[in-house]
Amino acid sequence: MDREPMTRPYRVVFALLPHSLALDWAGPAEALRMANQILAANGQPECFQLEFVGPSASMATSVGVQLSGLSPLPVDLATRGPAWVVLVGLPGKTIDVRSEAAQRLNGWLQSLRLATGQLELICVCAGALLAAQAGLLTGKRATTHHHHLDELRNADARCDVVSNRVFVLDPPVYSSAGVTTGIDLILHRIGEVCGPALAARVAQGLVVAQRRGPNDPELSPFLAFRHHLHPALHRVQDAVSERPDEDWNVARMAELAHASPRHLTRLFLEHAGVAPLAYLRQLRLASAQVALRGGASVTRAAQLAGFSSDTQLRRAWQRFGPGGSPRALRPTTD
Structure with missing residues (x-):
């Protein structure tokens, strides 16, 4: 039996930088959209309100497609009900956070006051490095793509970096290893909010062969x-x-x-x-x-x-x- 969704939807804010990895945000966003679709078909209110924000209103993605109409980085996250901030990866062997856009995002991240059940952070792939640069992973367990594990350790020595895991849960911080593991993590979070049966239906709709959990290894x-x-x-x-x-x-x-x-x-x-x-x-x-x-x-x-x-x-x-x-x-x- 699925849980009753909250009357007030979760605000899911995808904070993007120029050239953000398209699958890192599109995969989780589609899973959330499908969850809302299933809820609506059952006569229940939608549970997730998706927003796409960034330092600028338009930017190119990792595959060259141009995004436009992005909202500004919000200043009212703590006052409008529960919210998730989603940070995603960028292409490259290392993540360059010296650009003006990255610095603006960093300043915004530093202003966040994370709290379990209120304002939570979801890091997909190298999005964990952006969080670490802003000091949001200090004292937390987190993971990232295996190519960036050492980089994450160097970004914040006080972050307990976990290797070879699909995703790691340390509320209010949630992090995944990379790319498709962001879908695994968001399915887990959908299950927490809406119940495992609905999460399973979303996984089936995505044709995900097997939902992976936090104890599963990143590498097959x-x-x-x-x-x-x-x-x-x-x-x-x-x-x-x-x-x-x-x-x-x-x-x-x-x-x-x-x-x-x-x-x-x-x-x-x-x-x-x-x-x-x-x-x-x-x-x-x-x-x-x-x-x-x-x-x-x-x-x-x-x-x-x-x-x-x-x-x-x-x-x-x-x-x-x-x-x-x-x-x-x-x-x-x-």
Whole structure:
């Protein structure tokens, strides 16, 4: 049963700078629009009032589309009911906050007085860096895109920077890792305000395969150990990740790499930072987890992932995986 929405809608203020990443704000904005649409179809009042503001009335986005009609940075956020300020990322390896527009936004952010349930901050991707520059993350836990984690640490040494998380909750501050994780975070917030059933309907409308939570890693296990440029190693990893259920061993992997088993092991350790069989085990555990979340029995998940038995899966799960029992992920018993 969905919660009754508040009589007074949440004011959601997207504060944009020139060249703001379009998907960082468009994705969450669409999720909020769809939530309002579902509420209206059920005869309920809309819950979110969207506003787009900035240091200037018009600006280009990251994809070159020109925005116009932006409202000025508001001065009455604390007097008109609950509000969320949404900060989004900018393109580039580092975030330049020296521009006149960024300085104006920074001054406005410094004037905000955040309070849980009243005035809250949502940072998408490198939007956390803008918040940190304004002193809004001091003493708070926060995350950002993995490319900007060190930059965030340098921006505010008193911010507890959390890596490899889809989003982090430390009210009144909420932050997400980057790009599509902003949608995950806003779905979570929709669920908090309007109930999980409505948030699930929004996710379904967005064709989001699986809503992710604050304890989920930013990087998929299937992408782990891939931060290298060695083509032969990528060839092996591609084959193993596509068919983890097959009978893999180091010798077979070495054939794909046109290398000896000993040399392949050296390549894995040097470039991927993991041994070949340990890499295979992590892929199989990830595959089993996907199967279990989809409702498969432990025995079936073990087969699909390439474990010789459900006993082998349970042992690997307890020793190298999330811990506990894989049965806990299943909605029904075996």
